[in-house]
Amino acid sequence: MPGYSIDRFPDLSAEDRDEYTCSICHEIFHCPVSTTCCLQTFCEDCITAWLQTNRTCPYDRKPLTASKLSQAPRVMVNTLGRFKIQCDFWDNGCREVNKLEDLARHVVNCAYDPTKCAKCRCEQTSGHDCIQALRELINKLMIENEALKVNHHPDHGSNMDVMARFSGCINSGQMPGYNSDRFPDLSAEDRDEYTCSICQEIFNTPVTTTCCLQTFCEDCITQWLQTNNSCPYDRKPLSRDKLSRPPRVMMNTLGRFKIRCDFWDIGCCEVVKLESLTSHTVICRYNNSKCLKCQCERTSGHNCIDALLKQNRQIMSQNEVLKTAYRSLQNDRGNTSDGARSLSKPGKFNKLLSRVESLNITTNDHDGNGDGQAVPALPDSQILAECRRHLSEPLRLDSQMRAHMTDKTMSIVKQQLMAYNSVDAVCKHVCEQLELEYGTDWHCIIDPHGHNRARYNHEVGYYMCVKFGQTTLTIFHTNRLDWTILKARIKHNKIAPKLNILYTDMNASMVSAVTAIVFEVIHRSDSIGDTVAAIKVEMDSRYPPTKWQCFAYSKDSGNRVVSYRVGKYIESYVGQLHVIIFQALQN
Structure with a gap:
């Protein structure tokens, strides 16, 4: 097959394996090209062979010809080039693992190549002469060298000069890309490959040029083309209709980069995948675009x-x-008779x-059945039976939770609806499971008629309203620290034994020691007061002579401003517990 065997990449992650596998040969891309119809990527030899007997794309079945193929963007090719691959002659005994981009260079000189002369590493031919073979090789290299000198003649211009001339074309406001400092885990290589050469930030909505396959932020290159008619990279003619979306592989890789929340500077500590940033920002509790009182757009x-x-x-x-x-x-439905044609398939109708x-659209008779009469109370068995009938297709009316919390909450609700035969028992155990998972206090209300008009003071981002048939479940969280629940969550590994650090200027070894002290003290203490006192004793003993101070209180119950010694401060969360440990300045 044209591609590289997957087994030759020892360090390849499952995600990269999926993204960089050709769907024709099922191997890692070799000379990848992308289609213009669906931006799918294939090995060049694979798709070329396919098009010799087919006239459609193998992915979306739209019309496709070889002229509609383009080379993959440089970002994608460079990422592929960094994958570590075993030598072509691994089975002959070579144990070298090189970057894919360095493979050809290594193979040329590999001592385990049976077709090469062991002395000069040139091709082994009949009547082979090492000196003659090396002279021919040198001549070839000199010809290539002269060609490179011509291509880099000053008359061709400089990319750096082009970029310098462009400085000032972008507005003085915020650049279109994402600030690279927001990506805490981004490697230096990925930072270089996924940085727009115009705004010098990580790509935001990237597009690729057809002339040189260079990638830019869409806003950056659009602004450039308002005052220029050539590519900022290779100076060839360029217009907006010559821009295209990059292949899905590149977009998926970019989407997996971890980025800090837009509201990191005002307190949000979330680091999410770039593809999830928008959905997180909408529900982020630090989002100032929403009014804290009414939760409407400010x-x-x-x-x-x-x-x-x-x-x-x-x-x-x-x-x-x-x-x-x-x-x-x-x-x-009423006008359709036996002889008449039905509106569509009966099942779909x-x-x-x-x-x-199930939307439960009501009239002004909010507290009755439409005739002004009170709705009789239903027995628990009937309420739960209806919920169980609709267990596979609940209707989510509202949710402010993040996706993973929504899924976990729905799973807990369904489990408790099946496990208990009392509405009170279902609510009780739903709350207990959620408190074990996410801390106190959780509340659950089951309304069999959907007429509940109560108002809840819930914590932003911790609210869900869901219907099973005509029965409505309202689940929400109010922030209160329960010491017993906190210790239970640590015991059941719902809270990892690691401090969620907001800020520290301690060195790594001290942070590790403080973490061990905090969790050991919480384990043996019965209250916040006992915990604070014990932490101070442990820190005084471990790091004398200056006395240590400690604050511990419920998360989001306020802030503390202190004066501390440099290198002796840490502020962190343990679940819902806010912990500050520091050495105070001496008067």
Whole structure:
């Protein structure tokens, strides 16, 4: 097969293996090219052989010809070139593992190549003469050398000069790319490969030129082309219609880079994948674009009441649309006779009708059944039976939780609905499991009629409302530190034995020692007060003579401003416990 055997890459991760495997030969890309129809990448030999007997793309089946193939962007080729691969002559005894980009250079000189002369490393031919072979090789290199000198003549211009002339074309505001300092785990190689040469930041919405396959931020190259008609890299003619999206492999690799939250500077400690940054930012508790009181978007001259009224009008409009759809479905169902043609497949119609009914669109009779009469209380068995019938297709009305928390909460709810035959028991155990997972306090309300109008003061990002049939479950969190629950979470490994450090100027060995002290003290203490006192004693004993200080309190219950000795301060979280340890300045 044209590609490189996957078994030759000893350090290749599962993600890179999937992303950089050709779907035709099922090997690692060799000379990758990308299609223009779906931006899928293949080995050049693989897709060329395919197109000799086919006229469509093997991925999306759209029309495809060899002229519609383009070389993969340099970023992708360079990333591929850094993969470590075993020598071609591994089976002959060579144990060299080189970067893919260095493989050809190594193979030329590999002592285990049976086709090469052991003395001069040239091709072994009939009547081989080492001196003659080396002279021929030198002549070839001299010809290549002269060609390189011509290509680098000063008349061809300098890429650095091009970039210098471009300085000042970008507005003085924030650059389009992502600040490289926001990527704590980014390697130096990835930093170089995924940096836009215009804004000098990590790519944001990258596009690739067709002339030189160079990649830039879309906003950067668009601004450049407003005042230039040539590529900033190779100076060839370039226009916006000659820009294309990079292959999916490159986008997926970029999406996996870990980036700090947009609100890191004001307290958020989340580091998420770049592809998840937008979804996290929307629910981030430090997002100042949302009003902390009404949770509406904060605008100029923001008024909570006006914002909520606007939101209410929008919801009412949505409800009117749903009501119209509901009535239309009912009329169509009533008008369809045995001899008439049905609206669509019966199964699809009934499923759509069930989803509209499950929205529970109500009239002004919020507390009744539509006739002004109170709805009778349902027995627990009937409520739970209905929930279990809809267990596989719950309707999520609202959720402010992150994706992984939403999935975990739904899993816990379903488990408890199946495990207990009492509504109270289900709520009790849902709360217990969530507190063990995420800390105190969690609350669960089951409303069999969907008419609950209570208002909850929940913590931002910790709220979910979900329906099973006509039964609504509301789950939310209010922040309170429970010492017993905190210790149980540590015991059951729900909190890793590692400090979530907000800031420290301690060295690594001291941080390690402080971590061990904090978790050992929490394990044997019965309250926050006991913990603070014990931590001070342990730190005084370990690092005399200056006395140590310690603050410990519930997370998000305020801040402390202290004066401390340089190199002797650490501020961190243990679950919901905020811990500050430091040596105070002496008067």
